[in-house]
Amino acid sequence: MSLKNIVRELKDGIGNVSRRRVEGKHWRNRTRSHIAPDVAVSEPVEQGKWANLPPELLLDIVRRVEESETTWPARSVVVYCGSVCKSWRDITKEIVKTPEVCGRLTFPISLKQPGPRDSPIQCFIRRDRATSTYLLYFGLTPSENKRAKLLLAAKKIRRATSTDFVISLLADDFSKDSNAYLGKLRSNFLGTKFVIYDSQPPNDMVVQSNSSQRFHSRQVSPRLPPHKYSIATITYELNVLRTRGPRRMQCIMDTIPISSVQEGGTAPTPTSFPNSDKNRSFVAKGKEPVKGCNASVLSSSPATTPSCEEPMVLKNKAPRWHEQLQCWCLNFKGRVTVASVKNFQLVAAVDESHNVSAAEQEKVILQFGKIGKDIFTMDYRYPLSAFQAFALCLSSFDTKPACE
Amino acid sequence: MKKLKFIGNPLLQSREKINMSSDKKWLTLKTTEDNEEFVVEESVAIMSNVIKNMVEDGCASSVIPVPRVKGNAMGKIIEFCKKHTEESDEKVLKEFDAEFLNLGPDALYDLMVSANFLEIKVLLDSVTTKVADMIKGKSSEEIRNILKIENDLSAEEIEESRRENCWTRQE
DSSP, X not given: OOHHHHHHHHHXXXXXXXXXXXXXXXXXXXXXXXXXXXXXXXXXXXXXXXXXXXXXXXXXXXXXXXXHOOSTTTTHHHHHHTTSOHHHHHHHHHHOOOHHHHSOOOSGGGGGSBOOSSSOEXXXXXEETTTTEEEEEESSSOOSXXXXXXXXXXXXXXXXXXXXXXEESSTTOOOXXXXXXXXXXXXXXXXXXXXEEESSOOHHHXXXXXXXXXXXXXXXXXXXXXXXXXXXXXXEEOOTTGGGSOOEEEEEEEEEEGGGGXXXXXXXXXXXXXXXXXXXXXXXXXXXXXXXXXXXXXXXXGGGOOOOOOEEEEEEOOOEEETTTTEEEOOOTTSOOBOOTTOEEEEEOOOGGGOOOHHHHHOOOEEEEEEETTEEEEEEOTTOBHHHHHHHHHXXXXXXXXXX | OOEEEEOSOTTOOXXXXXXXXXXXXXXXXXXXXXXXXXXXXXXXXXXXXXXXXHHHTTOOOSEEEEOSOOHHHHHHHHHXXXXXXXXXXXXXXXXXXXXXXOOOHHHHHHHHHHHHHHTOHHHHHHHHHHHHHHHTTOOHHHHHHHHTOOOOOOHHHHHHHHHHHHHHHOO
């Protein structure tokens, strides 16, 4: 409010007082809600003053909460602020930044968003052999004093010719019909090739009228279940030294273009889960929308195949042979302490034509390794999301004799 | 019958005596909602950026009408500003603020919107911090109960928030 307006109001104020007083207490609610969010008058819900706070005040309060509660479990209050009422939800969602920007995980959708560009987000995985489940926690290592935040859960289901790792938000719910279901990792019989499936369609498929696309793909390949989008392929190859050497890993990330690691590039960042048609809106953060090269889905509907941007390929960093220790070594910077064939570091596989800076090429995008019995660390960064990183790590668990 | 509140030396009985004390400047603030008047030192009143601008621009007459702020909120605001003008010890101020802000949500609300309107940053920061502290560690339901907020989320938003809450709660 400008000073002129204030002065004018103050000068007029005295004359208007008696009028206002006659109108009684109701005017107070009306004028106080002059900056209230757009709630229809016909709405049956009577909102109190705290729901109709001037936006700048609500922003101030929720921001203070968000900035002070940066670690779990205290951070849960930020999610709870988002569930209080509509105005609070809108403000909270506006305040919370993506992991890429702030390095923190807040709402579940942040598990589908790329990690920070510089320091990785550090997690650990606990394997339970008895139940064939794998639990991903946020935190450096398990601690007796502090309960770590459980991020994702996976369950291994062996089939006749393949193995599935079902990935869910909740450790007690692996049903594919549940809204906790995020996707899965499927391996072939030999455990040499894996595909990551996402229950959420990537950017471009949303833009191109999702329902018609699914209908089309159902016609052509009726066995393709709905809500299953292939987003990455992982292959393991034997080293030429066979069992005496580390295996080679290659990951084709169909939904992440190579441009994401080029100068000024961005990676797809969904802002919500697809609950209904209304929620199927993604922020296309890249300069061009990502054209998902989903071979298994789009190949069956050629009419709608868009021009693909080249997908990013990750490969494992080759370990060096340590003559004295007589073993293959990688510098895990203290985050991996037990030798295991499962341990790996993934970097972007690029050549000169890709125009990726040396600094970016050096960055370890995903690191996974053992620190104890059934405990592994997982550190990931941009452009991978926690979901993608977790799925990539799970592939390392499905060890088969052919690969070792 | 006008109520005249003297915030300052309790021994002073009338406005004439105040006007005669030449080393301090005094202002009268009048809350137009309920016609309460407050006589305040200018140095205290100008903690409000709004009043400060008025004084500097020469707009402040003998009585400054203040809309939107209730009498009891104004009294508390002046008490706060006076303390913060007189006291420089951080520790003492901190203790004072903690005691001062020991209020219910309704009183805090009035204080907050008034401090916002009058542009008193120190007070606004203290109140919003206090409210943020009240919220920490609470669930959505508890927040709603404390602040008397109705849940007006759509069915879709409720489903989304249910998933978020389940995930948030699990350990």
